[in-house]
Amino acid sequence: MARFVMEFERPLVELEEKLDEISRLDAAALPELAAEIADLERQVEQLRQTLYSALSPWEKVQVSRHPQRPKADDYLEAIFTDVVELRGDRAYADDQAILTALATLGGHRVMLLAHRKGRNTKENVARNFGSPHPEGFRKAERAMRLAARFGLPVVTLLDTAGASPGLEDEERGQAWAIAQCLATLSDLPVPVVVVGIGEGGSGGALAIGFGDRLIMLENAYYSVISPEMCAVILFKDAQKAPETASALTLTAEDLVRLGIADEIVPEPLGGAHRDPAVVMAEVAVRVEVALDALRAEDPGTRTARRYERLRAIGVFSTGA
């Protein structure tokens, strides 16, 4: 697969390509170049370090959207076994932008809910690029209730730019479908572990995006509005997205600082797409550890604490 280059990587990629070209020359025939090649290699490594070790919020958003970043289906194949996909909302359609499945993760049988971006154009078209329709949220809500009835912990993977904003989405009650997910999820008597694996776009992410634990990948984001749309609203200019991305507190670190996320899964230098297997294995470990702890708790205590977690979010003055 051709390498996808993110805007901010370009200087590095150009250097890497130059190095690549030179190293294809017969080095033995050109001993006078050896020192230069070594120097270039050092430059590339140095740039790689400085470029990737301190990504700006906007750069992280780009990494989170990287087409080769591991997606729900990759996790499904890599860390879950005995998967039985559940399809359809029993009312209108089966929205492929949301995956619901009975699945096993290590020692845990769970209900898996995930935003499902495609891995190629054909899949992406069928899945509306991972932006769910109302029937997708209704399918998710159906799966939540099923999980509650049979005592299956819920594990969700967040990766959506947001809920679909089409004409028919509005007519079929997009807001109603999301709101019902929020209500059901808030009081689910089983453990709920949420993992932000890529994009966390607004209400469409939140619908399956809160619970007893929120684990964020290092370069995943979670935001009230996309940086671009925020830039259009504030500046009437989408090019200001880097600025709004910094203002919106959307990075994993921001979320931990605000008390919304619990932990961060580190990614390899450059992003999860550089070594998906390692990242996915670490996610599996973190989710299993969370489930072990949560399943040991009394269900009433657990849902009460989930409410208190939400209840504590917000910063204001009481005017006293």
Add this chain to the structure above:
Amino acid sequence: MSINDWFKQRESRRYTVSAGATADGLPDGVWRKCPDCGKTLYQGEVVKSLSVCPHCGHHFELIARDRILALVDDGTFAETDAGLCSLDPLRFTACKPYAGALEKAQETTGLAEAAIIGRASIDGRPVVIGALDFRFIGASMGSVVGEKITRAFEIALAERRGVVLVVASGGARMQEGMLSLMQMAKTAAAAERLAKAGLPYVSVLVDPTYGGVTASFAVLADVIFAEPGALIGFAGPRLVEQTIRRSLPKGFQSAVSLVEHGMIDGVVSRSELRERIGTVLGYLLPDDATTAGGAV
């Protein structure tokens, strides 16, 4: 019942709009044009008719406090948590500093924040009632709006009251970032607790209601009404238009079309709203709440 009859009835119960008779923030003595029928109206006359055009029934915007006073038994509204004020926790300064916008909104509206909540009775039945004021940063939901709505549900739960919310909002308040998004889950969780306790919640969606407010507590009500002419949705019409790349059908996201699509229970004019909500509460509010009630 005509608006005039209704008003006479209210007069006899000494109904008055809030001080200064500025039901939609305009001074009493000005003339204004009805955007629907084009008739020129005297503001004093508009206020007297609950800010409804006496000629065509167009519903003008109302400030939150007057929305509440128009729905509750006279003299029963007791505001709570009035002192809650937004801070600027993220020090949001992109484009226009949030702190300045808050200050300006407080100045122009005389409100501490966009939401007003309090205890009241409707036909003698105990409720917690709240309303959002669109003039205050588009009644967007940040920490304070989310907290007040949550408290409204919690007070009702603790005291076994019904909840009535009059909602208008542009959505989540992006200047509070993720704190704002999470208010959707917080308010929805509080609404769910009230529902599980068997206490009723009625929402009235007025123009305009959008985004994260629609997609959380606003539509989790047991019974949902909307005012005539209200536009209600998740995505704003311009975004939808850009998404589908063609023009929107007439009446898209209107209160009437929402009834047709099965999303709300009815379009109810302002003059009939109080009576309709009272009737619904009569059916849904449990006996123990009703008998314990009356007290504010």
